[in-house]
Amino acid sequence: EMYTSLLNVKQAISVERKLIDYLRIYIDHELERLEDIKRFYARVSDLHTQLYKGPGTAMANPLVAFTLIKRLHSEWLNVVYSNEALENAQALRSSYEEEEADLPKLEDLQGAAKGLMRLQDVYALQVASLVRGRFQRVTDGKPIDICMPTVSVPLSGDDCFLVGKVAYEQEDYYHSVQWLEESVRLFRGTRGEWSPENEGTLEDALDHLAFSHFKTGNVSYALSLSQELLHYDPMNGRVLQNVEKYEKLLGADSPPRGTGLRRPTSKHLRTRDTYERLCQTQGSQPMHFENPRLFCDYFTNDNPGLLLMPVRREVLSLQPYVVLYHNFITDTEAEDIKRLAQPGLRRSVVAAGEKQATADYRISKSAWLKDSAHSIVGKLDQRISMLTGLNVQHPYGEYLQVVNYGIGGHYEPHFDHATSPSSPVFKLKTGNRVATFMIYLSSVEAGGSTAFIYANFSAPVVERAAIFWWNLHRNGQGDVDTLHAGCPVLIGDKWVANKWIHEYGQEFQHRCSLNPEE
Numbered sequence: 001e002m003y004t005s006l007l008n009v010k011q012a013i014s015v016e017r018k019l020i021d022y023l024r025i026y027i028d029h030e031l032e033r034l035e036d037i038k039r040f041y042a043r044v045s046d047l048h049t050q051l052y053k054g055p056g057t058a059m060a061n062p063l064v065a066f067t068l069i070k071r072l073h074s075e076w077l078n079v080v081y082s083n084e085a086l087e088n089a090q091a092l093r094s095s096y097e098e099e100e101a102d103l104p105k106l107e108d109l110q111g112a113a114k115g116l117m118r119l120q121d122v123y124a125l126q127v128a129s130l131v132r133g134r135f136q137r138v139t140d141g142k143p144i145d146i147c148m149p150t151v152s153v154p155l156s157g158d159d160c161f162l163v164g165k166v167a168y169e170q171e172d173y174y175h176s177v178q179w180l181e182e183s184v185r186l187f188r189g190t191r192g193e194w195s196p197e198n199e200g201t202l203e204d205a206l207d208h209l210a211f212s213h214f215k216t217g218n219v220s221y222a223l224s225l226s227q228e229l230l231h232y233d234p235m236n237g238r239v240l241q242n243v244e245k246y247e248k249l250l251g252a253d254s255p256p257r258g259t260g261l262r263r264p265t266s267k268h269l270r271t272r273d274t275y276e277r278l279c280q281t282q283g284s285q286p287m288h289f290e291n292p293r294l295f296c297d298y299f300t301n302d303n304p305g306l307l308l309m310p311v312r313r314e315v316l317s318l319q320p321y322v323v324l325y326h327n328f329i330t331d332t333e334a335e336d337i338k339r340l341a342q343p344g345l346r347r348s349v350v351a352a353g354e355k356q357a358t359a360d361y362r363i364s365k366s367a368w369l370k371d372s373a374h375s376i377v378g379k380l381d382q383r384i385s386m387l388t389g390l391n392v393q394h395p396y397g398e399y400l401q402v403v404n405y406g407i408g409g410h411y412e413p414h415f416d417h418a419t420s421p422s423s424p425v426f427k428l429k430t431g432n433r434v435a436t437f438m439i440y441l442s443s444v445e446a447g448g449s450t451a452f453i454y455a456n457f458s459a460p461v462v463e464r465a466a467i468f469w470w471n472l473h474r475n476g477q478g479d480v481d482t483l484h485a486g487c488p489v490l491i492g493d494k495w496v497a498n499k500w501i502h503e504y505g506q507e508f509q510h511r512c513s514l515n516p517e518e
């Protein structure tokens, strides 16, 4: 699975570099082949201008007659039946096949397409802008750029066709209509131009778009698109039947009315609007100047180890208590952690009953780093321990989980603590996850904030900082206010590291209480 981690996508660049080299070799060989054919053509046609001047006299020469017979007996045959084109193509194919294991699979293509649609939804992006390589949202009737990527590409009719088809196959006509609409528009613009790389055609796009419109109740549009399709493919029986069906529907006493385009509903609908608003903006928690209890300071936690180098602490929220520790990690430490984690990165899982499973609502890869992996890991543990005053030694703290997000990678609203007694969180037999300490190992260009849904704020990715919060009340019960999410990464390569700290082992550090409010 390449699409679930940007690291893997980056590695794919070198695969394409090789393919480019192979294609260059192929083109060179093919050009040489054509040059050879052109030389033969020039030689024979030159000769013929002379021969035509006097065929009789020319053939009187036995050398001329011999070479004519030889050409017609074998030279033409050799040219016409040359294997070179095939050999060149075969060489290209076998080099390509050497890279096949490292090529993305269909699942990657579909995953990447779904990632684009997720970004479209969560950040309210206009498809027409995305197609032009821009990230725009309509505000007050005007498209406004919400970020400017350093590098961008426009999409082709075939690119849009593919995204539309992924939506179509999921019976998600809300997205298929928008993407196929762009596909049809772009294909119409390049009519007649054949591209060897394309999978879809204007006809395919019209076909899928017409049916998507029919499914959303827009029968008259479905009809006109089908008629346009028949113009190119007049004998297509299925389309002829559809046209007949659409005409009948439209001629009926009560023609169907459009249901309009509505986003497919998801099980997270209840929090979806808040989640998306928090991903788009930083939310509306009171600012530090509105609430003096939200402050910044230099923090030592009365720990001698921090006395000479206090940490800049920023209190982000009081309920739940969420703080940001700036410059928690250095650039080199962050790079080391990412490098150490790389070989162990696997598709991230979520708790599904007693087991763990992959899910569309968490798109990333992650790896667990033990302290034994490198001295840095232990050093970070120590630093976390000094700041939080908590015992983070395994099994009171889990191993460090290093996460790299993928295309539109995200983690929809969830709790870090277990909410059911059968959760795999209890496997360590050290109680529930009392606190989360998460380190931002990278920056992102846009998106990727950590959103606290009920607390109504989101923390943007601050490179080198760490965020900390309590998941449980002091009585051990889960704090619902900690419902949080990793927003989809719009532009960038987001890395975080989670340290989950458990209840047991903290008896002398973290006071308990029976008060459910604390």
Ligand SMILES: O=C(O)CCC(=O)C(=O)O
Pocket: 403, 411, 416, 448, 449, 450, 451, 484, 485, 486, 487, 496, 498
């Ligand atoms: O990436 C983020 O901002 C949040 C990640 C998160 O909540 C998690 O990994 O549990």
Ligand SMILES: [Fe+2]
Pocket: 414, 415, 416, 484
């Ligand atoms: Fe989380």
